[in-house]
Amino acid sequence: DAGVIQSPRHEVTEMGQEVTLRCKPISGHDYLFWYRQTMMRGLELLIYFNNNVPIDDSGMPEDRFSAKMPNASFSTLKIQPSEPRDSAVYFCASSLRKGSSYNSPLHFGNGTRLTVT
């Protein structure tokens, strides 16, 4: 199993530019999560999908952030325009949930380190 794959691993961009982060979840998993990690705020849930449908996007900080999941094997997180305060490590995670159980663990990718100058 290849695990959750994220790209790019590092992204450096200038303020005002558009940034697109990509994620390929583990095959067969039905939930996909986007998290942001910073020293100040720790891990923050941005949005999650179930079967490609966004379920809860209440953690998306602003309209500058958007996420899509066009199919079961691909998701993107876009920031437009980017700002220095968006600098963080962005993680994608997936899980296979069985019915209404909440025992299923998250499987994380290695993250994308975003730096906005």
Add this chain to the structure above:
Amino acid sequence: GNSVTQMEGPVTLSEEAFLTINCTYTATGYPSLFWYVQYPGEGLQLLLKATKADDKGSNKGFEATYRKETTSFHLEKGSVQVSDSAVYFCALSRLSRDNYGQNFVFGPGTRLSVLP
């Protein structure tokens, strides 16, 4: 609301020392509990989990017991190694308020450094 509290780090130990990282939680009902480990430059990896009261999760010499009466899930290891140096996150999982989604709550993480 649901929350997870962990002991403040960093924790610095000598090799072969005993490790305890405290974790307590606040949640309604019976959450599932997890410990994750994050090595430098990597994502979080599941270390162990427990899904009901008195369950003990264990992996790679680490253990944690789900204590409902004290709402705790402390992580322990009898003899740490340099390779255990990492950040450790305690987390809980519950049904979300709509009783449909799965809501994860993570603690702030505890950095462990093991010296040779």
